[in-house]
Amino acid sequence: MANFGRNSLKFNYSWTTTEGDSKKVIGYPDNVLLNRNEGYEMLHFINKYMVTRNLSITESNFTTIEYSIKTNVPSDLRSQTHIKTWLDNNLK
Numbered sequence: 439m440a441n442f443g444r445n446s447l448k449f450n451y452s453w454t455t456t457e458g459d460s461k462k463v464i465g466y467p468d469n470v471l472l473n474r475n476e477g478y479e480m481l482h483f484i485n486k487y488m489v490t491r492n493l494s495i496t497e498s499n500f501t502t503i504e505y506s507i508k509t510n511v512p513s514d515l516r517s518q519t520h521i522k523t524w525l526d527n528n529l530k
Contacts, residue, residue: 440485451477
């Protein structure tokens, strides 16, 4: 799996976890909502997305995906499934 870390993210995120959250997310729960302000969730999502879509594991691709999620993906798309579908259809 791609293994980009906190220093690769360009936006500011929360790094605290609440009860029920985990810093070590396992799997890729499609029906779960992606919290776009939570650093651990964003890292996991972007790293996993790059691998499952066979994208080149580059800092440029990582940044492009992060930027798209934070600024271009419509805010009403909240589940990981919907965000992945949007990225599939809109990233060039």
